[in-house]
Amino acid sequence: MDIEIRAADPTEYDAIGEITAQAYLLDGLLTFGESDWYLGELRDVAKRAAAAEVLVALLGGEPIGTVTYVPAGGPMANLARPGEAEIRMLAVSRAARGRGAGEALVRACVDRARAADGCTGMVLSTQQIMHAAHRIYERLGFTRVPARDWNPIQGDEFTLLTYELTL
Numbered sequence: 613m614d615i616e617i618r619a620a621d622p623t624e625y626d627a628i629g630e631i632t633a634q635a636y637l638l639d640g641l642l643t644f645g646e647s648d649w650y651l652g653e654l655r656d657v658a659k660r661a662a663a664a665e666v667l668v669a670l671l672g673g674e675p676i677g678t679v680t681y682v683p684a685g686g687p688m689a690n691l692a693r694p695g696e697a698e699i700r701m702l703a704v705s706r707a708a709r710g711r712g713a714g715e716a717l718v719r720a721c722v723d724r725a726r727a728a729d730g731c732t733g734m735v736l737s738t739q740q741i742m743h744a745a746h747r748i749y750e751r752l753g754f755t756r757v758p759a760r761d762w763n764p765i766q767g768d769e770f771t772l773l774t775y776e777l778t779l
Contacts, residue, residue, distance in 0.1 A: 615713050617720040620661065620668040620678065628668055628678045629655035635703035641739055643770065654701065664688045667720055669704065669713040676708035679717040681724055684731045691762060691774060692735050697725040699736040702745060715748045722752065726779050733779055737762070737772035749775045 620628055632654045635641075642648035653659075660666050660680050664687075669677035682688045682698040692698040699721050704713045725731045736754070738745055760774035 615676075615711065615716050616670040617667055617716050618670070620657065620666040620675075622658070622661070624668055624675050625657035625661070625666075627675045628666065629657045631675060631705050632657075632678055632701055632703040635705065638706055640741070654703075660688065660701070664700070665724070667717055669708075669717050671708060671711065671713070676711075677702075677704035677713040677717055679703070679721060681721040683724070683728060690737060690764070691760060693733075695730055695732040696776075697721070697728065697731050697734050699734060702736075709744070714745065715752070718748055718752055722777065722779075731779060734777040735760070736775050737764075738775060740771075740773060746775075753777055 633651055636654055637645065642650060657666055665681040665683070667679050667681060668675050679702040680688065680700040682692065682700055684692065684695050684697050686698070688700060689698045690700070699718065702714060702717060722734060725734050736749065754775040754777045757774045757776050760776070761771050762774065763771050
């Protein structure tokens with residue numbers, strides 16, 4: 613069965629939000645687990661969709677993964693510079709991993725950025741322990757840019773790694 617990538621439909625937001633939340637929870641990516649403030653952000657797909665493009669990966673018509681594509685200049689950008697699009701909140705359900713959904717979602721974002729007028733690059737943040745995601749990014753030509761690593765929580769030692777792709 614082939615994986616289909618398309619814009620998420622509002623009827624899928626709850627399922628997509630839960631896929632994202634569970635991916636972060638089960639992979640130990642939230643410092644405070646179920647009580648982590650970021651969990652609400654991960655589940656709030658409608659909020660993301662109002663400010664960016666939420667994509668969904670489907671297998672047999674069922675959502676198995678998602679990513680948020682932030683076009684250059686989009687309000688959800690964390691670290692994009694002028695002319696850069698950003699990838700946020702890539703998540704694939706544990707049961708569906710290893711089938712290419714994560715890579716297909718990232719490729720869809722790259723395709724959107726390449727098609728956008730004036731977009732010269734892409735950027736994304738990732739946690740140090742997201743090794744499978746790092747392999748996808750590197751396979752698709754993204755490179756690590758340690759000078760752009762950043763700390764999203766003031767006063768905390770939690771650092772996000774930065775990858776970029778020149779288009």
